[in-house]
Amino acid sequence: MSVASPEETRSAPTLSAVAKLAGVSSITVSRVVRMPELVAPETRSRVEAAMRELGYVPNQLAVALARAxxxxxxxxxxxxxxxxxxxxxxxxxxxxxxxxxxxxxxxxxxxxxxxxxxxxxxxxxxxxxxxxxxxxxxxxxxxxxxxxxxxxxxxxxxxxxxxxxxxxxNNYEAGVAVARHFIEQGRKSLAFIGGDDPRATRRWNGFNDTAQALGAKAPRRLVLDRNASGSVAALAELPGVDAVFAANDAHAIGFMSGLRKAGFLRNGPAAEQPVALIGLGDLEMGRLIAPSLSTIRVNxxxxxxxxxxxxxxxxxxxxxxxxxxxxxxxxx
Amino acid sequence: MSVASPEETRSAPTLSAVAKLAGVSSITVSRVVRMPELVAPETRSRVEAAMRELGYVPNQLAVALARAxxxxxxxxxxxxxxxxxxxxxxxxxxxxxxxxxxxxxxxxxxxxxxxxxxxxxxxxxxxxxxxxxxxxxxxxxxxxxxxxxxxxxxxxxxxxxxxxxxxxxNNYEAGVAVARHFIEQGRKSLAFIGGDDPRATRRWNGFNDTAQALGAKAPRRLVLDRNASGSVAALAELPGVDAVFAANDAHAIGFMSGLRKAGFLRNGPAAEQPVALIGLGDLEMGRLIAPSLSTIRVNxxxxxxxxxxxxxxxxxxxxxxxxxxxxxxxxx
DNA sequence: AGGGCAAATGACAACGTTAACATTCGCAAT
DNA sequence: ATTGCGAATGTTAACGTTGTCATTTGCCCT
The missing domain is CATH 3.40.50.2300 (Response regulator)
Known part of the structure; x- marks a missing residue:
């Protein structure tokens, strides 16, 4: 039971408030907190009681300032x-x-x-x-x-x-790996969808360089608005494309939903997919949906x-x- | 170009370091930062130059301590x-x-x-x-x-x-709403899957109370391990169940994948679903997958x-x- | 010439803690 | 009886800021 004193300002108790209550100096309280073995057991328990009574929590700001x-x-x-x-x-x-x-x-x-x-x-x-x-x-x-x-x-x-x-x-190499896979699969018309942040751009570069080096025609790149991952739109803008690398799984799943709505999607092994799709990140969702999402796994x-x-x-x-x-x- | 002085300790410059360089007192530097209009233009620009030169960034710890x-x-x-x-x-x-x-x-x-x-x-x-x-x-x-x-x-x-x-x-009311919906749909055997944290438990309570109040038999509750959302297992433990409320969309999508693997899932309108499934949270994924996920939308x-x-x-x-x-x- | 005033600047204590020394006390060793 | 020492505790000055109260100018009034 605590009696509200007039000057009770409702601010956190300090080291010296505890010290006063325990009848010691503040450095002793500080020691109880940091190096209890240096304080006599009797004093220590008196201080601990005072800390509990006041609900003392050390001020890390002051600690930080003092100790750098x-x-x-x-x-x-x-x-x-x-x-x-x-x-x-x-x-x-x-x-x-x-x-x-x-x-x-x-x-x-x-x-x-x-x-x-x-x-x-x-x-x-x-x-x-x-x-x-x-x-x-x-x-x-x-x-x-x-x-x-x-x-x-x-x-x-x-x-x-x-x-x-x-x-x-290596984001560039991730793009390389995906392009190589698509080409080996016999895909002809590649596209990349995703943001234009530096990492996505590196993926694009690896993807683009490799596709062209391996003789595919120049891939298309579609920069998606960051929120528009449910991009039926993406599909509309990619006619004739048969393989898509999405800069992340969320975009990939959005694109997949666009494919489905457009009737391009059948469940089953990859070979039957009219449009191959690979994401990046390995979201758990990607494993759970059908068709399950191929991806560049990153931990x-x-x-x-x-x-x-x-x-x-x-x-x-x-x-x-x-x-x-x-x-x-x-x-x- | 800065010449390394012997005592250069590589620690962040302080107000007084700036002050010294600008030939003023630290309080003046402080004023340039906080109330520039109180400082003479000529002094101010000298101080600003010094701040730039040293790369001064105020120490918010000290500020916080001083101003509480x-x-x-x-x-x-x-x-x-x-x-x-x-x-x-x-x-x-x-x-x-x-x-x-x-x-x-x-x-x-x-x-x-x-x-x-x-x-x-x-x-x-x-x-x-x-x-x-x-x-x-x-x-x-x-x-x-x-x-x-x-x-x-x-x-x-x-x-x-x-x-x-x-x-x-109101998590309880969310459970109520889902149970009511299932019962109105004519579902007979309900189940709840999800964690056992306080909020999930409230959902369960609303779900359970309402199902029983509306005459359904006692719903089953399956507490899922927090990581095991790809829960084919869940399905095995819920024989005969025709409606499931998942405490969140991730669990729901995991369960859906279990249903699919077990061959229980057909695309199409809700009426054809052998097992009705409702999640909570309205993850974007839920909208994108097929069948799209019913859910309690929470912002x-x-x-x-x-x-x-x-x-x-x-x-x-x-x-x-x-x-x-x-x-x-x-x-x- | 003196008073008054505003603009510009500064000194100093405080914020809550810790590091580095000091002090006190009792007791063992001489 | 003095010294020495360790255990327990305390004092003081930082840490980098800001608030409060000076102080110093220069200038306008009368």
Whole structure:
């Protein structure tokens, strides 16, 4: 039962509030929290009682300022919703939370200006490291990160000139693998659908280069609006195409639904598919639907975990290629 | 071009480093950042040059300590991956980031002890508010939140005794609506599949109570392992069942794939479905697959935005029911 | 010439904690 | 009886900002 005193300002109790109640100095309370074995058992339990009574929770801001260690890491993703990046955030946060790190999350929404802004917002909280999907879109962003003097992990790609650590896979080669597969299958008219962010563009480049090198006619590229994945439209704009590489599984499944509505889809083995379709990401959904979705499998969670380990690691390799795997199911 | 001085410790420049370079006191630099109009134009541009030269980014930790305003909010979700909660995080963060708030993200992994722990980890960073999915699982967690004396939003449900703000919908009524629909359709043998977290259980209760009240035999409840959404197994355990309510769309789609593999599935209008199936969440995938998935539509992003607005709001209503909508498509 | 005032700038304490030293106390060793 | 020492506790100055209250100018009035 607590009696409301006039000056009770309803703000979190401090070290010295606890100290006062326990009749010790604040440093003793601090020691009870951090190095209890240095405090006499009798004093310790008095302090612990006071902490419990007041509901004391240490102020990590003050701790961070005093020790110059914030125990937080900044995470920048294009978007957290509807997306393969959620797995990456889950992975890195599973790795980091047990170590006492807080995850500060920011979204760039695929916008370079917003990315720079969020980068400096993150940096202003003095995270001990930054993990981002992709690489800074602008030189300004890269400079910010370099000046910060903290570990930086770029993920989901293998940048040519990384800032620091890298945990990703070769998006260009993913495009190569898909094109090669289509050509080996005897497909003639290829197309690529997806966004135009840097990673999707790399996939396109690998796809396009390879298709042409192997003698197919120039593939078409259709840039989809980020929300329009239920793209019946895509089909309308791709007459005569017999093989499609979608930059991610969500686009692929949207396109598949367009195919179905247009009556182009029959269940069964790939050979019977009038339009072959391969996605990227290996969403669980892709395995469950019919026809099941062929895809470039990428382990988003492992990317997150690896990035987390890299920014914590003192030495060792700084660049890890997690690879990908072409998984052929019914759709292509 | 910068010459490396011996004592260059590679740590972020401070207000007084900038001040020294510009030949003013630190408070003047602070004013250039916060109230530039109080500083003489000539001084101001000198300071701005110094800031640019050093790449100065204000230390928000120190700001927060000095002003007792951290401009951060804590967000606690069961999990961010594979999940409807990502939309909520997206929504709230879109609302909060433009206002200068940082989002500190934590995951409870559906574990009560971990939830309490993450709650106090969040609180130790002194967020100005907490937004969580669901309600604290333990009395200890609730106490922590109440003592913190900051706005708290519980989401995705309508708790009987909320701590503070609420943005959710009535999970019990969702179960009621689905049961009623199945019974009206003439279904006889109902089942519920999904997790056993509090919200799923509320759905089950509404479903079960209503089915029995309307004269159906007692529905079966199958608690699924959180990862086992590709549950062919579920089907094996539900012989004779002709209508299934899945606690979320991911489970529903997994079950649908089980049905398909077992040869129980034909495309077409609901009346022909041997097993009716309704999910919850209205994942975009559900709309795209065949047969398209019937579902309880819930707007996760709106829940996030609303929660954000509620914790910022000075007055006004503290409890908002965002509702849900039964969307009947091909699967049921 | 003196007072008054506004514009520009600065000094200093505070925010809640920790690091680095200090102090006190009792007791064992000489 | 003094010294020395370790165990327990305390004091003080940081950490990088901001709020509050000076102080210094220059200039306009009368």
């Amino acid at each position: 260690r914030t125990r937080s890491i900044g995470v920048l993703v294009p978007t957290i919703a509807n997306s393969i990046f959620a797995d990456t955030v889950q992975g890195l946060s599973d790795e980091l939370e047990p170590l006492g790190y807080a995850v500060i999350l920011a979204q760039s929404r695929y916008d370079a200006a917003r990315e720079d802004h969020m980068l400096s917002v993150l940096l202003s909280r003095r995270p001990e490291a930054i993990i981002m999907v992709g690489s800074p879109a602008t030189e300004e962003g890269a400079r910010l990160l370099r000046r910060a003097g903290i570990p930086v992990a770029e993920t989901w790609d293998l940048p040519a000139t990384p800032i620091d650590a890298v945990a990703g896979f 988003g969670e492992a990317i997150g975990r690896t990035a987390a380990r890299l920014i914590l690691a003192r030495g060792g390799p700084r660049h890890i290629d997690l690879g990908f795997e072409l998984v052929i199911r019914d759709s292509g | 305003r951290t401009r951060s909010i804590g967000v606690l979700v069961p999990t961010i991956a594979n999940s409807i909660f990502a939309d909520t995080v997206q929504g709230l963060s879109d609302e909060l980031e433009p206002l200068g708030y940082a989002v500190i993200l934590a995951q409870s992994r559906y574990d009560a002890a971990r939830e309490d722990h993450m709650l106090s980890v969040l609180l130790s960073r002194r967020p100005e508010a907490i937004i969580m999915v669901g309600s604290p699982a333990t009395e200890e967690g609730a106490r922590l939140l109440r003592r913190a004396g900051i706005p708290v939003a519980e989401t995705w449900d309508l708790p009987a005794t909320p701590i503070d703000a609420v943005a959710g919908f 996760g992003e709106a829940i996030g935005r609303t929660a954000a607005r509620l914790i910022l709001a000075r007055g006004g209503p503290r409890h908002i029911d965002l509702g849900f909508e039964l969307v009947i498509r091909d699967s049921g």
